[in-house]
Amino acid sequence: MAKFKINGKWLLGIGYPQGPVISVAMSVINTNYKHSTEDEVRELLLQVLAAPQDYLEHALLDKIAVKLYQEEVEKPAIIPLKEEAVPYTVYGASFIDEGAVKQMTGAVHLPVAVAGALMPDAHQGYGLPIGGVLATENAVIPYGVGVDIGCRMCLSIIDLPETVLTGQYDKFKKELESKTVFGAGGILKADKDDAVLDRKEFEEIPLLKRLKDKAVMQLGTSGSGNHFVEWGIVEVLDVENKLDLPPGRYVALLSHSGSRGMGAQVANEYTKLARELCPLPQHVQHLAYLDLNSEAGQEYWLAMNLAGDYASACHHLIHKRLIKAVGGNILLRVENHHNFAWKERYEGKDVIVHRKGATPAGEGVLGVIPGSMTAPGFIVRGRGYEQGLNSASHGAGRQMSRSKALKSITGHDLRAVLKEHGVTLIGGGLDEAPMAYKDINTVMAAQQELVDIIGRFTPKIVRMADPGPSED
Structure with missing residues (x-):
């Protein structure tokens, strides 16, 4: 009959913590208790686990007890x-x-x-919900910012009439397809001359130094999942002329993406560090925070801001390539982050406002709130509503999880809704179908006290990554 031997999986299964104690326990038990039954070994090890201090002088189990006791004390x-x-x-x-x-x-x-606020596009995420806004006192939460740091919208209104897009539809489609790169592994060999790559943070922060090569290769590219670049028509509704652009209809380019692999790595590394420095109860452990007076907090803040500027540079390069290709010039650009943290004032004191999938909406602040690949997006002007933490939604928000959308939406369903709205889709998956999202008009109606609508964007040619995991 084979002798019973324990292994790491077995030890983890009875509640032993991952770490050096696993190999020590395997060695001690398999050497000294090889004639004991599994039940006897389990009972013995559970007693040591429950009270390691009682076994520090034990002739055989002391080594296990010492490891457990050290972990408990430390x-x-x-x-x-x-x-x-x-x-x-x-x-x-x-x-x-x-x-x-x-x-x-x-x-x-x-x-x-x-203080906090929950926007009408909110749905469950990691750490803060997507659509969650949280003000904190002198602390930054990496997962309150999100994995895709600086994920943002960028809208360029150009000096071409609507008839140019309809008359040269195939050209606009071809340029959109050939001059964009999407996906987690997407890299671009051109457009590397940007000041963001010369930032001192790439030399002063060890993590960023290691990530610079990736940042260089991915500059000017877009993420996967719900990220997009699309041609469409903007209708300016700004009767007060705050946009300094006459009301009318214009060709426009709209993009949604973030800081690519660099931002994701920064988020994950500093969240891991925050969880080590700031142990919280299990149900909120992803909200571990860094004190802004600490070295780690200051380092993350610098890295976060660099990632945000990098995301902005990616959008600007995409727009530069495409607008040049169709012979246009920019009349107006509206852009904003929606995965970021800002130093702001709330009820007369300094706070850090985290907007995880939320648009800044301070008084007079312009922003873009997209719908879906067939639904309109909106140019908005913030109303500066303090109770809403000067924020608004960052889109329509999901009403179906990705897995549910993939199970319930067919390719026929997607093709039908695209045809109904006269939209051409390049790439994209069923998990991004319009039916997976809330009604953008319902969402906008729920936040009338937060923003004023001053323009409407209607998508016509939409470019997304091929189906795959999202970075957002």
């Missing part, structure tokens, strides 16, 4: 949450999923939380 204490949450306002509560509300409720119990 383990930082869990930081308690606020007993009473800070208030937060919900917009469009009737069509926000329970998971997003639960995540936001956890966030406003953080010790550093000052």
